[in-house]
Amino acid sequence: MIAIRVDNKGRPQFEPDPVIEAYKKDIDRTLLRENLKLTVEQRFDQLMALQRFAEELRRAGQAARRKR
Amino acid sequence: MTDYRALLEALSKEGVRYIVVGGAAATAHGSARLTLDLDLVYQRSAENIARLARALEGASPYLRGAPPGLPFHWDEPTIRRGLNFTLTTAWGALDLLGEITGGGSFEDLLLHTVTLNVHGIECPCLSLEWLIRVKRAAGRPKDLEAIAELEALLDEQESR
Numbered sequence: 001m002i003a004i005r006v007d008n009k010g011r012p013q014f015e016p017d018p019v020i021e022a023y024k025k026d027i028d029r030t031l032l033r034e035n036l037k038l039t040v041e042q043r044f045d046q047l048m049a050l051q052r053f054a055e056e057l058r059r060a061g062q063a064a065r066r067k068r
Numbered sequence: 069m070t071d072y073r074a075l076l077e078a079l080s081k082e083g084v085r086y087i088v089v090g091g092a093a094a095t096a097h098g099s100a101r102l103t104l105d106l107d108l109v110y111q112r113s114a115e116n117i118a119r120l121a122r123a124l125e126g127a128s129p130y131l132r133g134a135p136p137g138l139p140f141h142w143d144e145p146t147i148r149r150g151l152n153f154t155l156t157t158a159w160g161a162l163d164l165l166g167e168i169t170g171g172g173s174f175e176d177l178l179l180h181t182v183t184l185n186v187h188g189i190e191c192p193c194l195s196l197e198w199l200i201r202v203k204r205a206a207g208r209p210k211d212l213e214a215i216a217e218l219e220a221l222l223d224e225q226e227s228r
Contacts, residue, residue: 011195011197012197012198012200012201014200014201014204014219017204017215019212020212020215020216020219021216023212023213023215023216024216024219024220026216027216027217027220028100029220029224031100032098032099032100032217032220032221032224033224035098035099035100036098036221036224036225036228038098040096040184040185040186041185041186041187043095043096043098044072044073044092044095044096044186047072047092047095047102047103048069048070048071048072050102051069051070051102051104052069054102054104055069
């Protein structure tokens with residue numbers, strides 16, 4: 001178990017990690033803000049729609065490779 | 069595609085005790101990243117193992133990535149013998165975890181959950197703070213970007 005400080009409400013407090021901070025600069029916060037406007041149910045529905053789209057793209061990619 | 073509703077309904081119907089963790093928990097907290105499975109930490113009591121066996125018996129669970137034809141049967145003895153299972157099911161990919169790095173067991177994590185209501189199903193989900201904690205503890209390079217996004221979500225939520 002790693003040692004992570006916890007505040008008086010039991011929430012972990014994180015030491016800034018330079019690698020994570022570097023990644024954080026590239027996070028598209030506009031997407032996050034849009035997601036935070038959705039209900040949890042809508043977030044799962046959106047995820048399933050994204051999975052369906054990813055499957056369709058994968059299928060289309062395979063078909064295109066077979067044609068070459 | 070993973071049918072989250074069908075999986076959660078099946079587990080709920082049998083009263084399985086579990087906590088949503090991983091990418092699906094991140095989605096619940098607002099993550100924009102694509103995840104393909106459902107990760108759950110389940111309680112390892114004898115009663116819960118029996119419920120878990122019953123809940124998935126109609127979904128043809130099988131070890132994901134394993135060659136076909138192995139003598140794998142989804143039942144109580146199989147669950148008791150193992151701890152963490154990465155499964156393919158009729159409703160999609162399901163990871164059932166007896167414990168997780170940096171978080172421990174179902175009992176350890178239960179205090180650090182929020183209750184989700186998804187399609188009328190109430191299920192505990194690891195809080196955003198503890199999701200970050202366990203992902204940091206896992207120390208996997210592939211998680212670094214996901215952790216950065218979760219920490220950005222925490223900033224966004226705290227600034228609202």
